[in-house]
Each structure stands twice: as structure tokens, then as C-alpha cells.
Amino acid sequence: MAMMTEESKLVAETEQPENDNISHLPALIRLEVRRYEGETCEGQYHGEGFALFKGDHIYKGMFSKGLMKGFGVFTEASGLKYEGEFVCNMPMGQGTFTWPDGSTYTGEIHRGTRHGMGTYKCAKSGVCYIGQWYQGKRHGKGIVYYSGDQTSWYKGDWVMNNREGWGERCYPSGNFYSGEWKNNLRHGEGTMTWQELRQQYLGEWEEGVQHGRGTHVWILRRTYESHFSQSNRYKGDFFQGQRHGEGIFYYAGGAIYEGWWKKNEKHGQGKFTFKDGRVFQGEFLDDRMMTPDIKTLYTFFRSDxxxxxxxxxxxxxxxxxxxxxxxxxxxxxxxxxxxxxxxxxxxxxxxxxxxxxxxxxxxxxxxxxxxxxxxxxxxxxxxxxxxxxxxxxxxxxxxxxxxxxxxxxxxxxxxxxxxxxxxxxxxxxxxxxxxxxxxxxxxxxxxxxxxxxxxxxxxxxxxxAQNVKGFLFRQPDFAVVAMKYMKKCWGIYQVFCRLRTTHKDDVTMTCRHLLWMFKDLCLLDQKMTTARLLEIIAAETSEPENLTACLDLEITFLEFFEVLLGCAEVKCPQDSDVEGDRSLHKCDSKGESDLCEVEAREREIQTNSHDQSVSPSFQMGHSTDQDLVRVEDHETPQSTEETEEPGHQVKDTKTSRMEIKDREVTLRTQEMHQFFNNHFFPAFEHHQLTVEEKLLQDQRCKKTQ
Structure with missing residues (x-):
């Protein structure tokens, strides 16, 4: 347990103060001209000129009908200088503020304040902010460098000068955080990596510390002549930065502890599995097994x-x-x-x-x-x-x-x-x-x-195996993005399982219940018809052509989530030109070469079917890099009569296919975002409100009776 002693070193990184050495602009001043030199028109300052104002403020630039308008340079008596566009005596448009200490702001100005896109550089501390501003404060997207060598920085969302929303933070120590923020503190879902301590945490945060569900990894240094690094891993509950609650600890040596924790120590009911297969299950107190004779409580996976x-x-x-x-x-x-x-x-x-x-x-x-x-x-x-x-x-x-x-x-x-x-x-x-x-x-x-x-x-x-099918995992980049919707969809799956299941010791749903869910959420329309939905559900069954054979089969969350992803492609299709590229890409892959024929055959079936609104059948396919390589290896290069560089055509083909693959991932990601954010999640929330309102009405009716 020597590893545990390092945890005392794992303290939260010091966050920068809210102002981050940002210089402020003074309030607007009332100007009274003491002396003017320059062009005039009809007795008014008009054209290029020089003005000295009361209080020793100076302006040199363009005038229009007695007002500063156009490009000019205004220098306050305090030394603050503005060089840029003016509208009706007001700094407005593009310009640069320069403070007496050498700090500068260059960017958009609105009514004398930083507003829009702009860059601020502090001469004293080296702090540099590049991004969006709102009424003089950092607000929107932006990146701030806290040191001149740009080794310490934050990139992400800002709300009225505070880090809030999603962002990435690289600390002076090299430690790195990527995730959600609130009021300048790590708050929400996020990942923190401690470089020197060789640790990483991925999970929930609250006010700057680990709090909620998460996974913490301790990467151990390699032993002599070892080819692989090892790590201890904890996955479970955290409370105010400590392992507290229910969780599993995987030791690098192969042992596993699953059970309850209190302030970083095993405490309560737990199960410890030794690397040789022996098991202790019982009470733990202050990180120790509580038993008078440990040997008598060891059990084995097998007697031999x-x-x-x-x-x-x-x-x-x-x-x-x-x-x-x-x-x-x-x-x-x-x-x-x-x-x-x-x-x-x-x-x-x-x-x-x-x-x-x-x-x-x-x-x-x-x-x-x-x-x-x-x-x-x-x-x-x-x-x-x-x-x-x-x-x-x-x-x-x-x-x-x-x-x-x-x-x-x-x-x-x-x-x-x-x-x-x-x-x-x-x-x-x-x-x-x-x-x-x-x-x-x-x-x-x-x-x-x-x-x-x-x-x-x-x-x-x-x-x-490794010939990945389905809507979720067949494209690795897409799968990583899709996993972000997993937690919320898992919650929705559980809600409908509880509503539908008839077994006390099980939480699943059938395909028929899934159809009912789509009907309850009002997700069926001309694009997403019942027949189309059944095609997606039955795509991987042993009888995909028999759409009703699977209605009473129970489905896991994987099948539930993949049906949602399949519906996203049908309900929220993107640019049709690229859709053609996607179809071409699927036909090029080995193992999918027959899909085009299948789709063509099913188009005929659908054309002659009773439901004319159903679009061509949806097929579950797979696409792997190995498949692309195998197809390309069998391509015949053009003769020298057709091109001077026989290998150039193959290279272009590979590049073209990679571009098609990237575009397909981008399209699928856009379809998924649109489906979940604009259709599925709002429909579920509306349905829940309707159910709650109905329950309240029923309760009122019972009371009145």
C-alpha cells in the first residue's frame, strides 16, 4: 500500500485570480475642446485635425460635423491611448488600447469598451487573452496564456470573466485538465492528468476536487527489463477528493477489491480477490480485513x-x-x-x-x-x-x-x-x-x-471477431463522440425498462416495447415509419427480412442505443451528394460488396410494398481499414498509355477513400447530434412532463372524490 502515501501530494492546482491581471478601461469622460487645429466646414470641425481637450486629453485624427468620426488617436492625460475607429466621439469598431505600463488590447470596440473578438496582452505578467469579449469582460470562446512562454494556458468557455462551461487547462507543472468548469473551478465531467505523479482521473468534479463517480489511475514505473507499464486503477465513488462510497480497485499485480470505502480506505463490506484466485469476503475496517483467523475465511475459485x-x-x-x-x-x-x-x-x-x-x-x-x-x-x-x-x-x-x-x-x-x-x-x-x-x-x-x-x-x-458491425463501434472516431450520449440514453433505457418489464429481477425491454416507446415519444413520421424502424431493429437478426419475428425478443442497452443511432441516419439525413459518397464507400469495402445489390433488391420490394412512404431498406454494415487495404491491393493499375505514373492512381484512390471515410464520420456525427439534441431528448423530456402532469391530475381527482 505504499502507493497510497503519494496521494497526500495530490493537491489541487492553484487557479489564477479572476482578473488575471487584466487592465480596466476608465469610465467615459466629458470632453470640452480648449484648442483645435485642422480642417473645418461650415464652422464645424470637419476633416483631419488636432484637438486639445480640457484636462489635457489629446485627439489627432478625423472629424465629421464637429465630432470625432473615422480613424484617430486619442490620448488621455493619464497616459492611456486609443488608436482606431471613432463614431460620434465614441471608440467604435476596430482599434487598439495601450495602457501606460505597456499593456495592449487590439480588436473590436463598442461604445468605448472591449466587445467582440480581441486580444489583450499584459506587459507586467505576460498574460495574453485571445478571444471573445462582452461589455469589457471575457465572455464566449477564448484562450488565455498565463506566462510569456505559453506553457500555462486555458482554452475554452468564459462567462463574464470566469472560466465556465467546457475548457482545457494546462498548468505550469505540465498537469492537464480537460472538461467542465464553473466559477473558475473544475466542476462537472472532466479528465485531469498529473504528469509528475503519473496519475489520471476521469469523472465528476465539484468545486475543484473529485466528487461523484470517476476513475483514478496510478501509472507505476516500469521495473527493470519490463516491456509494459502497469497501473493501479480505482473506479467508483469520490467525496471531496477522496475514495468514499462504493468502488472497485484493480491492483497492478492482479488483485481486485470491490466494496465500500471511507476516506481513501477500505471500510465496510467488501470482497478482496488475490492474484492467485483466493477470495476474502467480509468486513473491512480502516483498510484492514476484520477476522480472527484469515486463513479460515479464504475461499477458492476451484478446489484444485x-x-x-x-x-x-x-x-x-x-x-x-x-x-x-x-x-x-x-x-x-x-x-x-x-x-x-x-x-x-x-x-x-x-x-x-x-x-x-x-x-x-x-x-x-x-x-x-x-x-x-x-x-x-x-x-x-x-x-x-x-x-x-x-x-x-x-x-x-x-x-x-x-x-x-x-x-x-x-x-x-x-x-x-x-x-x-x-x-x-x-x-x-x-x-x-x-x-x-x-x-x-x-x-x-x-x-x-x-x-x-x-x-x-x-x-x-x-x-x-474484429469484423465490427452495427451502428456504434464500426467507426472508431464516431464511437468516441457517440459515447458522450451514452449516460443519458442509459437513464432513458432504464426508465422504459421499469415501465415495461414484468420480471422483478430483470430490467430489459423487448423490441415491441421499443416500438411503443417511439410511439409514446411521437418520433414516428413520414421519414421514420414503423416499417423503417422495424428494418433497423431487425437488421442484425438471423432473419432480417422477417420484420415481425423479433418483436418479442428482449434487447440489451447496446441494441437499444444502436437502434437510436440507426434512426439518426434516417430521421436527420445530411447533404445528399455526400450520401452518395457514403453509399459508394460502403460498396467498396470487402464484406459489404453485396450491400448495393441487397439495397437495390429491397428498393424494388419497398416500391411494390403497401407503405409507399418507406425509403430504401437500411442495412447494417461494417467498414474496416483492413477491408480497404484488401480492396486496394486487388486494384489493377492503369497502363503506361493511360498515365505516366502507374502508382499515382492508387495513391489518389487511397486518399479519396480516406476523405470519403472522414466525411462519412463527420456526417454521421452531425446526424447524431441533431437527432439527440433536437428530437430524442426533447421528446423524452416532454413525455416525462406529460406523465407527471397526468399523475398529478389523477391524484387531484381522487382527492375530490
Whole structure:
């Protein structure tokens, strides 16, 4: 626990004062001319001239009908100078203020104050602000450099001279924060990286400190001859900068603690899993296990875990399926399963790493942890749901593997999309899934579990994994942006699950309930018809042409969210010219070459169908860089008669496809923003208000009766 002592060093960075050494402009002064030299017209100052005012203020520039108008230079007796445009004796338009100490402001002026875009530089401190102003204060978008070498800066939103909204802050120490601000303090969602301490926090903030849900990572220094960096990771509740509440701590050595915390220490009910698989579950007090004899309370994942050939980092927890095997054969079955895992370990690790990165923008140590959402995507990419089993049923198969401290927590987390999954947990999941899918087909085999696992890996997982489908993860850049809407959509999903589900120990919805939700939210129209919505829902089913076959199937949050993303493309389409490029791009990718024919065929079906308002069928596709490379490798370069540079055409084709890919991501992002912000979220909020008003009316009616 030596790592914990460093936490005392982790203090909040000193924030700059509100004024940031910004020089202020004096109030407007009343001018009385004492002497004038220059051009006149009809007895009034008109044209270029020089004026000396009462109080020794000086103006040199253009006049019009007795007033300063046009370009000129005004110097106050105090030394403040303005050089720029005037309108009716007022600094207005573009200009430059210069203070006696050398500080300057250059930009837009309105009625003598900084207003619009402008740049302020402080001569004393080196502070420089470039951005928007409102009535003399920083307001809008802007960047401020707090040092002359520009190593300390803030870039983002301002509200009346305060950092407020979204912004990035680079501190003099090199520490970096990106996220939300309020009243000059980190407040809301944000990510902070401490360079010297090699730590990172991603989560909620309140008044400058970690407060709420978040993830804190401690990156450990590499040991001698180590090729990989390691890290401790905590994910859970924070209170006023400390681990406090419920959370999980992943130790670099492989141990895991899940349970309750108090002021950075394990305190209350918890579960500690040692790296060798041993488990202590019980009471913790002041960071210590409370038991008179710790050895008597150790349990094991398996009674013979010490003889495991996989090692502690891959120890399997498959007791729930081993129990279905005669006791005399369990040891043999277990070892045969481990041999299958060893045979495919390298490929499985690649798959784990690949799906761990989906939807993740960055990691301080370039390591990623798989969680349930991309695990669902792995199962769907591998067509596991084509075996007559849904993802929600699979969640129930593996529910015993979820690390929890009590049964109620288990119920809530059966379908929780953000449950972390270690590599050894993924291996256990695959064994369990394989048994429930293939056990009846191979029940006559000698080693049933090993045969099921081998069949699942060879026929389903290995040939199809990393070939990402669906609306969410198939484009990494788009997925990172889409994840920002995940939290709010998860809340909406839970609301409708509670409204629809008939099982006390489950929180899911069916496809039929999803259709009802769209109807309740009034999201169906000429573009988003019921038939069109059904096409999107059924796109990845085993029978996509049978639109009604899936109505009673339960769906997980992944399927719910991907339907929303599919609806965004239909309900909020962008520029039609680029849409053509997107269709062309999909047809170019290997694995999607048949999509154009499918879409053309379904257009005929839709043309002859009863609902003439339904547009061409929506197809779930995938697009990977490997696919593009394979297509390009088979392209035939033009002959020398057609071009002098045979390789130039290939390079242009690659560039063109990359541009199309980038434009498609941009378009999909715009469609998604428009759908969620202009349609889905407002519709849900309106629906909730309507429901609440109806409940209040019902209560009033009961009282009157």
C-alpha cells in the first residue's frame, strides 16, 4: 500500500485570480475642446485635425460635423491611448488600447469598451487573452496564456470573466485538465492528468476536487527489463477528493477489491480477490480485513486451483457448468478446457485488446479494460445471437460471475453495460456461453466442455471477431463522440425498462416495447415509419427480412442505443451528394460488396410494398481499414498509355477513400447530434412532463372524490 502515501501530494492546482491581471478601461469622460487645429466646414470641425481637450486629453485624427468620426488617436492625460475607429466621439469598431505600463488590447470596440473578438496582452505578467469579449469582460470562446512562454494556458468557455462551461487547462507543472468548469473551478465531467505523479482521473468534479463517480489511475514505473507499464486503477465513488462510497480497485499485480470505502480506505463490506484466485469476503475496517483467523475465511475459485495450468491471470471460474458434468470427470474436463484456452490464447488476447479499445479515446498507459458493452458487440460480431439465444439470455447464463457484495447489487448489474471484464473473466464467459449453445450437439463426446469451447472458438469467435458491425463501434472516431450520449440514453433505457418489464429481477425491454416507446415519444413520421424502424431493429437478426419475428425478443442497452443511432441516419439525413459518397464507400469495402445489390433488391420490394412512404431498406454494415487495404491491393493499375505514373492512381484512390471515410464520420456525427439534441431528448423530456402532469391530475381527482 505504499502507493497510497503519494496521494497526500495530490493537491489541487492553484487557479489564477479572476482578473488575471487584466487592465480596466476608465469610465467615459466629458470632453470640452480648449484648442483645435485642422480642417473645418461650415464652422464645424470637419476633416483631419488636432484637438486639445480640457484636462489635457489629446485627439489627432478625423472629424465629421464637429465630432470625432473615422480613424484617430486619442490620448488621455493619464497616459492611456486609443488608436482606431471613432463614431460620434465614441471608440467604435476596430482599434487598439495601450495602457501606460505597456499593456495592449487590439480588436473590436463598442461604445468605448472591449466587445467582440480581441486580444489583450499584459506587459507586467505576460498574460495574453485571445478571444471573445462582452461589455469589457471575457465572455464566449477564448484562450488565455498565463506566462510569456505559453506553457500555462486555458482554452475554452468564459462567462463574464470566469472560466465556465467546457475548457482545457494546462498548468505550469505540465498537469492537464480537460472538461467542465464553473466559477473558475473544475466542476462537472472532466479528465485531469498529473504528469509528475503519473496519475489520471476521469469523472465528476465539484468545486475543484473529485466528487461523484470517476476513475483514478496510478501509472507505476516500469521495473527493470519490463516491456509494459502497469497501473493501479480505482473506479467508483469520490467525496471531496477522496475514495468514499462504493468502488472497485484493480491492483497492478492482479488483485481486485470491490466494496465500500471511507476516506481513501477500505471500510465496510467488501470482497478482496488475490492474484492467485483466493477470495476474502467480509468486513473491512480502516483498510484492514476484520477476522480472527484469515486463513479460515479464504475461499477458492476451484478446489484444485493450485494445479491450474493457465496461471493466476487466466484462472477460470466455470463451476456453474462443471457442476453439470459427473464429479468423476470434472478434473479431466477442467484440464481439457484449459488446453483449448492455451491453444488459442494469443488470438484471444488480441481479440480482448481489440474490443477493449472500442469507444475509448485514450489511456495514460495505453492499456484498456474490456467492459460489457463491447463484450456484447463481440458476441454479435461473432453471430452468437444467430444460435437462437439473445444477449439478455447470455447475461443470465453468466450472472454468477458478476463480482458483487450482495444480491440486490447482482440484480441491478445483470445487464449493466459498464461492468468491467478481465481477460480471465472473458475466458470463463466464453466457456459458459459455449456450453449453453453447443452442449446438446456434442453430448455424446468424451470432453463436452472442451469440445463446446473449441467449436465456439473455431466456428464463431475466431473467424468473425474484429469484423465490427452495427451502428456504434464500426467507426472508431464516431464511437468516441457517440459515447458522450451514452449516460443519458442509459437513464432513458432504464426508465422504459421499469415501465415495461414484468420480471422483478430483470430490467430489459423487448423490441415491441421499443416500438411503443417511439410511439409514446411521437418520433414516428413520414421519414421514420414503423416499417423503417422495424428494418433497423431487425437488421442484425438471423432473419432480417422477417420484420415481425423479433418483436418479442428482449434487447440489451447496446441494441437499444444502436437502434437510436440507426434512426439518426434516417430521421436527420445530411447533404445528399455526400450520401452518395457514403453509399459508394460502403460498396467498396470487402464484406459489404453485396450491400448495393441487397439495397437495390429491397428498393424494388419497398416500391411494390403497401407503405409507399418507406425509403430504401437500411442495412447494417461494417467498414474496416483492413477491408480497404484488401480492396486496394486487388486494384489493377492503369497502363503506361493511360498515365505516366502507374502508382499515382492508387495513391489518389487511397486518399479519396480516406476523405470519403472522414466525411462519412463527420456526417454521421452531425446526424447524431441533431437527432439527440433536437428530437430524442426533447421528446423524452416532454413525455416525462406529460406523465407527471397526468399523475398529478389523477391524484387531484381522487382527492375530490
Amino acid at each position: 486451483s493450485g494445479s491450474s495450468i493457465l496461471g493466476p491471470d487466466k484462472a477460470l471460474n466455470i463451476e456453474c457448468v462443471l457442476e453439470k458434468v459427473p464429479e468423476s470427470k470434472r478434473d479431466t474436463e477442467s484440464k481439457q478446457v484449459q488446453f483449448v484456452v492455451l491453444q488459442h490464447e494469443v488470438q484471444l488476447r488480441y481479440i480482448y485488446d481489440f474490443y477493449s479499445r472500442l469507444g475509448s479515446s485514450q489511456s495514460p498507459d495505453n492499456t484498456f479494460l474490456l467492459y460489457r458493452l463491447p463484450f456484447w458487440r463481440l458476441l454479435k460480431d461473432s453471430n452468437i445471437h444467430h444460435h437462437g439465444v439473445t444477449l439478455t439470455q447470455i447475461d443470465h447464463f453468466i450472472r454468477g460471475k458478476i463480482l458483487t457484495t450482495n444480491y440486490s447489487t447482482l440484480i441491478r448489474k445483470i445487464h449493466f453495460p459498464f461492468t468491467p471484464i478481465l481477460f480471465r473473466t472473458l475466458l470463463s464467459y466464453l466457456v459458459i456461453v459455449a456450453y449453453f449453445i453447443y452442449s446438446k450437439d456434442v453430448e455424446s463426446q468424451e470432453n463436452v466442455l472442451a469440445t463446446c469451447l473449441s467449436k465456439l472458438l473455431i466456428e464463431d469467435i475466431l473467424p468473425n
